[in-house]
Amino acid sequence: MKQGYTGPIIIEIAIPLYLERTFHYLVPEVLREQALTGRRALVPFGNRKLTGYILGIASGSAITNLKEIIAVLDTELLWTAKELDFFRWIASYYQHPLGEVVRTALPAGINIQTRKGTSGEQESFTGGKTARSEKFYLPGGVTTVTVRQPGAKALEILAVIRESGAISAAELRKRFGACTPQLKRLTELGLSRVEEREVYRDPFKSHIVPRDESRLLHTHQKAALDAISACLDGDHFTPFLLYGVTGSGKTEVYLQAISHALALGRNALVLVPEIALTPQLTGRFQARFDGGIAILHSGLSDGERYDEWRRIRRGLARIVIGARSAIFAPLEKIGIIIVDEEHEASFKQSDGLRYNARDLALVRGQMERAAVVLGSATPLVTSVHAAEEGRLTLLELPERVEGRPMPLVELVGMKGNKETLSTALSAKLTETYDQRRQAIVFLNRRGFATFLVCSDCGKPLTCPNCSVTLTYHRQRGQSLCHYCDYAVPAPGICPACAGTTLSELGAGTEKLEHDLKDLLPTARILRMDSDTTSGKGSHERLLSRMNNGSADILVGTQMIAKGHDFPEVTLVGVVNAEASLGMPDFRAAERTFQLLSQVIGRAGRGDNPGRVVVQAHDTEHYAIRSAVEHDAAGFYRQELEFRREAGYPPFAFLAAFAISGLSEQTVAEQAEVAARLLARLKSELKVRVEILGPAPSPIYRLRNRFRRQILLKSANRSDLHRLLASWRQQATVGSTIRISVDIDPVDMM
Numbered sequence: 001m002k003q004g005y006t007g008p009i010i011i012e013i014a015i016p017l018y019l020e021r022t023f024h025y026l027v028p029e030v031l032r033e034q035a036l037t038g039r040r041a042l043v044p045f046g047n048r049k050l051t052g053y054i055l056g057i058a059s060g061s062a063i064t065n066l067k068e069i070i071a072v073l074d075t076e077l078l079w080t081a082k083e084l085d086f087f088r089w090i091a092s093y094y095q096h097p098l099g100e101v102v103r104t105a106l107p108a109g110i111n112i113q114t115r116k117g118t119s120g121e122q123e124s125f126t127g128g129k130t131a132r133s134e135k136f137y138l139p140g141g142v143t144t145v146t147v148r149q150p151g152a153k154a155l156e157i158l159a160v161i162r163e164s165g166a167i168s169a170a171e172l173r174k175r176f177g178a179c180t181p182q183l184k185r186l187t188e189l190g191l192s193r194v195e196e197r198e199v200y201r202d203p204f205k206s207h208i209v210p211r212d213e214s215r216l217l218h219t220h221q222k223a224a225l226d227a228i229s230a231c232l233d234g235d236h237f238t239p240f241l242l243y244g245v246t247g248s249g250k251t252e253v254y255l256q257a258i259s260h261a262l263a264l265g266r267n268a269l270v271l272v273p274e275i276a277l278t279p280q281l282t283g284r285f286q287a288r289f290d291g292g293i294a295i296l297h298s299g300l301s302d303g304e305r306y307d308e309w310r311r312i313r314r315g316l317a318r319i320v321i322g323a324r325s326a327i328f329a330p331l332e333k334i335g336i337i338i339v340d341e342e343h344e345a346s347f348k349q350s351d352g353l354r355y356n357a358r359d360l361a362l363v364r365g366q367m368e369r370a371a372v373v374l375g376s377a378t379p380l381v382t383s384v385h386a387a388e389e390g391r392l393t394l395l396e397l398p399e400r401v402e403g404r405p406m407p408l409v410e411l412v413g414m415k416g417n418k419e420t421l422s423t424a425l426s427a428k429l430t431e432t433y434d435q436r437r438q439a440i441v442f443l444n445r446r447g448f449a450t451f452l453v454c455s456d457c458g459k460p461l462t463c464p465n466c467s468v469t470l471t472y473h474r475q476r477g478q479s480l481c482h483y484c485d486y487a488v489p490a491p492g493i494c495p496a497c498a499g500t501t502l503s504e505l506g507a508g509t510e511k512l513e514h515d516l517k518d519l520l521p522t523a524r525i526l527r528m529d530s531d532t533t534s535g536k537g538s539h540e541r542l543l544s545r546m547n548n549g550s551a552d553i554l555v556g557t558q559m560i561a562k563g564h565d566f567p568e569v570t571l572v573g574v575v576n577a578e579a580s581l582g583m584p585d586f587r588a589a590e591r592t593f594q595l596l597s598q599v600i601g602r603a604g605r606g607d608n609p610g611r612v613v614v615q616a617h618d619t620e621h622y623a624i625r626s627a628v629e630h631d632a633a634g635f636y637r638q639e640l641e642f643r644r645e646a647g648y649p650p651f652a653f654l655a656a657f658a659i660s661g662l663s664e665q666t667v668a669e670q671a672e673v674a675a676r677l678l679a680r681l682k683s684e685l686k687v688r689v690e691i692l693g694p695a696p697s698p699i700y701r702l703r704n705r706f707r708r709q710i711l712l713k714s715a716n717r718s719d720l721h722r723l724l725a726s727w728r729q730q731a732t733v734g735s736t737i738r739i740s741v742d743i744d745p746v747d748m749m
């Protein structure tokens with residue numbers, strides 16, 4: 001703080017609680033040097049002590065009996081002024097308390113370090129691992145010749161130390177075997193120095209990556225790269241939509257654009273869906289760039305994540321790759337932000353601060369004057385519209401690399417057919433297997449049967465906590481709720497009438513695997529869904545078995561549709577293509593089209609042309625037809641027409657209220673109260689907002705809670721914002737119910 005200033009210093013602090021406002025505190029004399037913006041402070045709050053975030057010095061305060069902060073918890077700054085601007089933007093846009101935004105942005109593991117320095121009484125601190133310390137050897141400064149010369153091995157070691165500048169004792173032992181006496185001697189002679197250094201847990205440690213050089217770009221790739229490079233050279237914000245079919249070389253464009261940014265001294269942030277954050281993808285980045293890459297994925301412990309975070313904060317990583325929360329990475333001088341598979345719903349956080357990392361990439365990119373590249377083979381309908389309007393600069397890669405043809409797709413009508421596999425698909429599978437080639441069969445539903453139905457009373461088995469049917473898993477011998485994990489032994493008896501004849505309806509991946517074994521008893525079949533990939537590394541193991549040819553057929557849910565490149569796959573089968581059309585969500589057609597296109601794109605990525613068989617009951621639906629006919633333009637045209645008529649995004653902005661609680665009646669009453677208040681405020685403010693509902697949510701009961709929703713729609717973003725803001729000021733929510741407001745909702749279930 002300012003030198004020589006003696007008056008009281010008042011600072012503004014955000015508390016990570018659901019409180020709208022920030023708070024003023026006094027800084028005691030002894031903490032003045034430390035209490036800087038960007039650090040956390042321990043503060044008295046009511047009769048508790050909480051961690052707060054120092055936002056800045058307040059010019060004054062209306063409050064007279066301000067309390068003093070107790071301690072400053074950091075020695076380094078946790079966020080920059082620019083990042084604070086970003087946090088403030090988020091707090092305002094998503095109407096979320098600033099303290100909660102900051103808490104969400106910081107890594108959970110950050111609470112570890114502070115624990116050492118302060119007493120253990122703080123409530124918000126959680127446990128975790130700290131970084132290890134390791135001994136490092138550095139060249140010493142003394143050059144005088146001494147009497148006792150070091151031996152030959154010691155001299156060799158010394159050469160390595162000098163060459164590398166600094167090297168860990170562990171690394172030296174790896175190269176020279178036991179060498180403690182030699183190291184001791186070198187240190188005594190002043191030829192080397194020992195230093196304890198913090199080391200970061202390295203998520204790559206076990207991978208050895210071969211080098212990879214830039215490819216010579218084809219015409220469309222070159223045009224895309226030139227456009228992005230021009231934006232980087234000009235140091236101005238430009239948002240791009242990189243629209244390229246699967247296998248068209250988008251990743252190669254990302255890599256070369258990043259090279260360009262790095263060469264200009266700027267850094268790169270890469271956001272990918274969690275599911276795509278595999279060694280396959282990260283390996284491509286590591287193979288291209290030397291070190292300086294930080295990877296943030298959900299497999300990291302809090303401690304590991306915090307290590308990565310610190311590496312980034314200290315400027316030791318210039319490329320950050322991560323899932324949605326990486327949008328908060330403490331990376332400075334960002335030149336380029338890439339959002340790969342920008343259409344993925346997983347960029348949206350579904351609880352707490354309900355942000356969308358894809359949207360925030362544009363916001364942060366603008367603040368950083370960066371190039372923002374949204375890449376996809378099947379962009380969001382809203383992105384295509386934005387490109388048509390010129391709000392996104394369209395970069396197209398219309399062809400596959402090396403002119404590989406798009407796969408031939410056959411659509412098979414399944415009306416009246418009860419089998420999981422059609423004759424056409426069975427024949428193709430047999431043929432592919434006979435040719436020793438690989439196949440993928442896709443069905444977006446796990447389990448054995450979709451559900452069990454009682455033959456006596458005709459009722460399906462449903463979850464007692466959620467209003468959904470239970471999925472029958474034969475291997476586990478259970479009927480399982482996919483929402484709350486409720487499970488009963490299966491087949492079992494009918495809970496409604498105690499009937500004992502339960503029949504299977506619909507098919508899941510487990511049944512599909514079973515039927516494929518009947519068809520091809522000697523084929524090696526793998527199943528990939530959330531039942532088979534829950535163990536650590538199991539996802540990678542399945543993928544590598546497919547890649548090294550030790551499997552013939554891969555059966556799976558949407559997990560297999562995304563981000564993987566299987567060069568030997570020549571046949572793709574899709575069972576029940578319309579599974580996702582039945583969702584009560586205005587994006588159902590868009591999701592179905594995207595998913596089908598992605599699955600179809602898995603075929604023929606190597607040198608062999610691909611073939612696809614799509615089985616559907618509803619062969620006329622435009623989402624299915626367009627995907628099968630590779631007619632993306634046709635799909636977007638039709639879908640945008642529907643959105644315009646129905647008043648959905650991009651022609652309207654949405655906010656969804658979710659009201660839930662244990663008492664059905666209270667939920668219904670409170671939903672009415674909320675809707676009435678919204679209606680009153682709407683007329684007072686004279687805003688153009690449509691209020692739909694309250695209505696029961698599509699999943700009316702979830703984990704014992706009853707759920708209702710209110711949907712707000714407006715063609716005018718600021719009208720919607722004003723209404724929400726005044727609702728927040730005036731609403732009083734009882735303690736027995738929960739009301740959450742989701743701005744730009746993605747999941748409407």
Ligand code: ADP
Nearest residue numbers: 215216217218245246247248249250251252401
């Ligand atoms: P996408 O990200 O669009 O699916 P990729 O960038 O993964 O496409 O490219 C598909 C394959 O083609 C990869 O194996 C990649 O190494 C290769 N590739 C990409 N661009 C070129 C190029 N210009 N020349 C040769 N091979 C390329």
Ligand code: ZN
Nearest residue numbers: 463466481484
């Ligand atoms: Zn349930």
